[in-house]
Amino acid sequence: MSPLLLAIVMTKLPLVVRTYDAGGTPARLLERARWTAEQTLNAVGIELVWRPCHGGSCADPPRRGEVLVRIANATPLGQQDSLGYSFVDPVAHAGTLATIYRDRVWSLAAGAKVDEGQLLGRVIAHEIGHLLLGTSMHAESGLMRAHWFSSELQRRRPADWVFSTVEGFNMRYRLIVRGERAWLSAPGENGRATAR
Numbered sequence: 001m002s003p004l005l006l007a008i009v010m011t012k013l014p015l016v017v018r019t020y021d022a023g024g025t026p027a028r029l030l031e032r033a034r035w036t037a038e039q040t041l042n043a044v045g046i047e048l049v050w051r052p053c054h055g056g057s058c059a060d061p062p063r064r065g066e067v068l069v070r071i072a073n074a075t076p077l078g079q080q081d082s083l084g085y086s087f088v089d090p091v092a093h094a095g096t097l098a099t100i101y102r103d104r105v106w107s108l109a110a111g112a113k114v115d116e117g118q119l120l121g122r123v124i125a126h127e128i129g130h131l132l133l134g135t136s137m138h139a140e141s142g143l144m145r146a147h148w149f150s151s152e153l154q155r156r157r158p159a160d161w162v163f164s165t166v167e168g169f170n171m172r173y174r175l176i177v178r179g180e181r182a183w184l185s186a187p188g189e190n191g192r193a194t195a196r
Contacts (some may be wrong), residue, residue, distance in 0.1 A: 011045070013175050015067065017128065018051045018058055022072035023102060029117040036121025040143065040161065041128065044168025046175065048128075065178045067096055067131045069124055074101035083108065083123045083148070086130035093134025093174060098127035112150035119153065122161055129163060132171040139164065 021030065038048050051058065051066075062068060079085070083104050088095035100123050109116040122143065129144050130136060138146035142164050152160050163171070 012042075012047050013045060013172055013179075014047045014049050015041070015128070015132075015175060016049045016051055016063070016065065018053050018062060018066055018068045020053050020058075020068065020070045022070060025071055025102060025120075029120060032115065032117025033121035033124055036118045037124040037128070040122065040125040040163070044163050045172055046132075046168075062096065065175070067098065067128060069127065070097065070099045071102050071120075072099060073103040081147070084127045086127045086136065088130055088134055088136050090135065094178060095131035095134060098124075098131055100124060100127060108148070108150070108153070112153040114153045125163075129167065129171065132174050133167065134174055139167070142167070 019030075025033075034048075034050055041048055074082075082101065084098060084100040086095050086098040100120065102120070105120050105123055106116055109119045126143055133144075138144055142159065143161050144163065144167060145160075
């Protein structure tokens with residue numbers, strides 16, 4: 001087995017997630033959301049490392065392997081039935097920024113009478129999935145499906161809220177590729193990119 005394939009299969013891979021909360025989401029809901037997203041991505045071998053960004057705490061530019069999750073209310077320009085959106089470069093098969101529409105998450109959670117923090121975490125995991133998979137395409141089932149209905153939330157079927165085996169493998173592969181690109185483009189002692 002090649003070292004790359006072994007790393008994809010065996011190693012738990014870290015992913016730094018910078019979070020920006022534009023509206024003061026209650027701390028208990030954010031904590032529940034983080035826990036839900038962590039459990040979802042841990043199941044496919046990705047360990048989230050949270051970096052909350054308040055004020056100037058994240059003044060440094062994001063590193064190539066990091067992703068940014070912004071939690072904000074939807075604007076009239078956004079797709080009406082969307083709970084979030086990820087900016088993905090389909091050529092590079094990578095994305096960096098996801099926006100979660102907090103008001104729409106709260107509305108769906110209230111209508112379905114489910115935990116808002118858990119639903120927020122599932123939306124975060126879904127959007128991170130888009131960023132790592134490098135596509136805006138959706139699956140027919142599971143966490144990466146396009147539409148989530150109140151009836152699905154209420155039935156609490158575990159298979160509705162997980163990544164498929166293939167999605168997990170592909171996310172891990174893309175995460176390793178991101179790390180290699182970051183390493184190859186890291187400035188050397190003279191300020192130029194080096195590969196050692």
